[in-house]
Amino acid sequence: MESNDHLIGKQLGTCVMDRVIGTGGMGVVYLAHQTRPVRDVAVKVLRSGAGIYTEAHKEFLERFRREANVIARLDHVNILPVFEYDEQDGLAYLVMPYLAGGSLRTLLEERGKLTAQEALKYLEQAGSALQYAHDHQIIHRDIKPGNMLFHADGRLVLVDFGIARITRDSTVNHTGLSDPSLTAIGQFLGSVEYMAPEMVQGHKVDHRADLYELGIVLFQMLTGRVPFKGTSPLYIAAMQVNEKPPSLRQLNPTISPALDAAVQKAIAKNADDRYHSVREMVEAVRAAIMTPSSPSLDVLDGLTGPTPSLVQAKLAINNTIVSQPSQSVPTPYYQLQPPTTSASGPMYPSNPIYRDSSNMSNPANFPDSRHLAPGALSMNLPHTSPAQSQVPYHIEYGSQHTPYPDSSVPYSGGHVEFETAAVPYSSHQAPPAASAHTSQRWMGWILALCIIIVLGIVGIVLAPGLLAHVWRSNGPVTSATATSQATATSQATATPIASPTTSLDPIKQVQAEVATYFDDINQAHYQDAYDQWSLDYKNATTYQSFKNGYAMTQHDDVTYDEVTQNKDGTYKVNVRIAANEYTNDGGTTLKYYTGYYMVGADANGNWKLLTSSKILAAS
Known part of the structure; x- marks a missing residue:
């Protein structure tokens, strides 16, 4: 191929080249x-690496x-389509x-x-x-930030699927090299900073090479x-193979x-x-990011001696963890539209101009009864009417196998000893009367002080657990709760939703529940x-009806948007779902x-999905 701009002004098919x-x-x-x-379109002209008549x-x-x-034929919302x-x-x-x-x-x-969330x-x-x-047996082979573009609606799309295979295989054929990543002059076809070791060495690759590049x-x-990083591609390639x-x-x-x-x-x-699949990798990273770190007591434990200051420090940390759960609402991990400006600049790119939004293919608009599991057969709940039109994200949803539990850190202070001095008297020698009165008075004070200290320690140790138990059972003791409970006693009204006490951010907990x-x-x-x-949902929907609603579901991929807290203590988790479903003909x-999904706590402080949840077909 000649210089990069030799095609400018010329026409390939129905496309007139404008600029590189x-x-x-x-x-x-x-x-x-x-x-x-x-x-307006983007036209990629491929290099064959060989003479045009060879x-x-x-x-x-x-x-x-x-x-x-x-x-x-690739049809995915995060893959840039090929028009022709x-x-x-x-x-x-x-x-x-x-x-x-x-x-x-x-x-x-x-x-x-x-940030980790971004x-x-x-x-x-x-x-x-x-x-x-990968599910369609296609390996990308050239994952890098430059091949991840931003769409007009803010989503990320991957480009250049299969291009590496076309060009690298041709390099092998006409140069006779054993390494499909190298040209005859030692230059790499691809980005060596992201290249998997097996690709550098010319070994056979599978989908795990993409995992490596995505990890980089x-x-x-x-x-x-x-x-x-290094001074030459060959030096970096050697590091990919040998350096930790x-x-x-x-x-x-x-x-x-x-x-x-x-x-x-x-x-x-x-x-x-490495991970066995991209899905497993994303799940592991998500779990690591969504699990908050607790203050570590190991440093305190490593010091010698249960001094009072250490005991107090540990108690302060423990009481903070148990009795003061975070109630702040952090910035949601997933936002529908990225902000374009902030005090420190854009959080991520402003929406690009998509020159051909009218040509985007829309997915199937309306659901059928096969996906109406949450109460659709017996309740007027999800999947019953079209929603607002939007281009959905398609995020591989991963597991959160273990729901976030209520956690408390037990008091682990050292044993505290109190020493008192006694003045010995012989059996035949009586102490002076005044001294005996003074000694008895001081002994009484010392005994009372010991009792107070022991009761205080017991109270400090047991109070967090008792408070957590009372909180979980009855909810926070506030005037509003007391009024609600009094009203519930005199009138037949619904029991208010309690907010469970835990050391973890409730926003993350309800996300993890969904x-x-x-x-x-x-x-x-x-x-x-x-x-x-x-329980309300279960009373209205049998298990068999629930299960039948997912009979045609192969896999649900979920995108999480904003999570908000309602006035009654429940939470609203906004989601978008890409459902892979079986058809009657086997496809x-x-x-x-x-x-x-609405999420609230039951009487025992456990998070539950509520019947007020609503999922609709995306038009």
Whole structure:
């Protein structure tokens, strides 16, 4: 191929090349104007790496037709679609939507590192696309921030599926190299900073190479840099194979040990030591981010001697954990529209101009009775009417196997001894009267003081547990609660929803409750999922009816939006669902739903899904 701009002003198919908007080892991307239909598009012209009339180039074109046909069939909300592909004058090209909103690469260049919640949001979207591709036996092979673009509605989309395979295989064929990632002059086809060790070594790769590359991207999002940097691609490649990646906590002390370990597993040198799937990786990272860290008492325990100051410090920490749960509402992990400005600049990119939003295909609009599990057969609840039109995200939902429990840290102070001095008297020698009176008086005071101290210690040890028990049983003792309880005694009114006491953020707890529910559904643990509903729901919906509602469900992928607290102590968890469902002819179809789940605490302080939940079809 000649210089990158030699096609400007020329026409490929129905597209007139306007200007170069991207270049790389695998091809050149042009902004083009398509004449039929009229729209701006991105055209990627691939490099074959061989002379246009050679046998190797002919094989490249054959492989392009085969791979492009597979790529064009990918249909996922986080994968950039291919409008068409063709050949002209020996050139192979793909026509795709033009997105002007930048990429994750430009975002990282502007921001450096991201917060854990932001990184999780982008990881879930990229992971959803990759899991979908892997389920269809397609490996990306070139995961990097530059291949993650931002759509007009704020979502992330992956690009260049299969391109690496087309170009790398042609490199092997016409150079005779054993390594499909290297050209004849030692240059890498692909981004060596993200390349899996087995790719660098020319070994056969599978979907776990994508896991490694996605792990490197996650590493960069959390720390602001890639783990391996060097003066040449070959030097970096050697580091990918031989060097141990640095700890994320060394580069960003705010990262928890659990999150560090989750990322390190994704970028393990041996593919067998990595996660088995993208879904498993996302679940592990989500669990590490959503599990808050408690104040550690290990430092105090490591000091010698149960001094009073240590006892008081431990009691202060324990009492804070038990009796003062966080009631603040943090920024939700998943936001429908990213903010475009803030005091410190954009949180993430402003919405790009999507030049062809009218050509986006809409998913199936209306549900059928097969997906109406939550009370649809016996109650007027979810999945009964269309909702507002929106382009849904498609996030691979992961499990939260263990609901967040109520937690309290028991008092573990050392044994405290009190010593008193007694003045010995011989059996035949009586003390002076005044001295005897004084001694008895002081002994009485000392005894009283000992009793008070012992009772105080017992009260300190037992009070948190008793308070937690009373809280869980009756809710917080406030004037409003007392009035409600008095009213409930005299009138036949519903018992108010209690807010369970726990050391964890209730926002995260209710999110985890809904996450656990869908994890049970996806694993066909229908009884466990059914048990997460409130008693009112169970009284209105039998277990068999509930189970039948999911008979055609293959897998539900869930996106979490804002979580809000209601005045009655319940929480509203807004969700969007991409449901993979079986069809009557044995195939599968993808349907979208949107709505919310209401979550509240029962009389025992356990979180339950409420009948006021509502899930509708996304139009």
